[in-house]
Amino acid sequence: MVDKQNASPEQVLVCEDVSRWFGGLQAVKSISIGIRQGEIFGLVGPNGSGKTTLVNAITGFYPPQQGTIRFYGEPINRLKPHKVAMQGIARTFQNVALFKGMSVLDNILMGRHIFMRPSALASLFYWWWAQKEEIAHREKVEEIIDLLQLESVRDEPVDVIPLGMQKRVELARALCAEPKFLILDEPMAGMNQEEKEYMVRFILDAQEALGLTVLLIEHHMDVVTAICDRVVVLNNGEKIAEGPAREAINDPAVVAAYIGKKDDAA
Template sequence: MTDAVLECRNVTRRFGGVVALKDVSIAVARGEIFGLVGPNGSGKTTLVNAITGFYPPQQGQILLDGQPINGMKPFRIADRGVARTFQNVALFHGMSVLDNILMGRHIYMKPNPLASLFYPWWAAREETAHRRKVEEVIDLLQLAPARDEYVDVIPLGLQKRVELARALCAEPRLLVLDEPMAGMNQEEKEYMVRFILDAQDALGLTVLIIEHHMDVVTALCDRVLVLNNGQQIAQGPAREAIADPRVIEAYIGKPRDAA
């Protein structure tokens, strides 16, 4: 794919004797929402962790905008424009919604003693610019009513939205969402789908998303990769890939098993 933001070529990752990923390949086009689907333990989060530098692959290659990122530390990959959310909410407790979202700007903040010394003329302008970007994201995700609340006391659906806002404030070239709907009720899922689509439209995002809810996958994703036992079993347009007999078998078993 000539305009791929992300490419994974024959990625393999082992943990001791367990092969978590085997020869997995994807290409995520610019502006696309690409889904990772599969039963629990199929290797979805391992692939995301390989892409973001937490568990680099032992074999294969990962390219971001055509440049290899294999072996880079997670913070270096973040500097390259990859932001992610986590399956289990990873917010800073004891801090407000606003302060958590501001943390998304950390890769652009370059503090130094000289700037602090001349704060009114130097650092204040930088701080205002960061704050302006954060306010745009708060408005986009309709978080203004909760901006001063501590994240410890807001509902899970709102916490997930705050984590999405923090990732968006990093102005990512690739946004990685690890089960953003986990634990949500139907109404919260519908809101989150709308906010992801709004953010993609407003910011021109390329999104890689892990999701178990098939209604969400078909509503959001242009294409999906289906994994099972660390291997890809289907890839293509969302509805077609999910309807593949191998995918159905991976989720519910063969007819005689179901009986």
């Protein structure tokens, strides 16, 4: 695990000149960002701008070919995804990635897998050893169920609950990993206005209750400007704006990236 005692309290995660390409396509071009302790940091941009590629670099799915990623001062860009998770980084996905056919409770419990240490010896002495560990995991799951108000669907198959609730289950599963740094990849995608408002509230509640730092990828600019402390905007793999949410979103380069320049419109 990362030694957080010796790390700067200011910068939780730092990307230094991170680049990633696939064949002849450079998806991320020398991106540098620094995310501070306790903030909600927005990562926005048009489709194909490199947002998810950067997140995949941070989480170890597609390590950067150039640059360095540091978490609490320690480089993590050469770690495998499960090792990154063990450092205290959890994520949700743009497309819901739940285990169909399993209950809401069992899906959330899967978030505890990084703490589980199965062994033949533990199974042999289940009633004395393994059962105690299982109870502790379930107690943590119950805390998250209460926090995200999922009691009413806890025993339902995850397939049959609405999309907005499924997104909340995925958030619960990520929180059960006890992260210090939470990455949310378009948590509002496909939601109606009421579901978005619920999700915003639960993200803010989780951040406050659990002391989280959050990296939020989101297309809904009303959400970004409402809850993000700072924002970085990407376009074609490059950083085109950075700063307080409203200032960054209203930057002329950002407006041009989303709706085109006047010459383009003509």
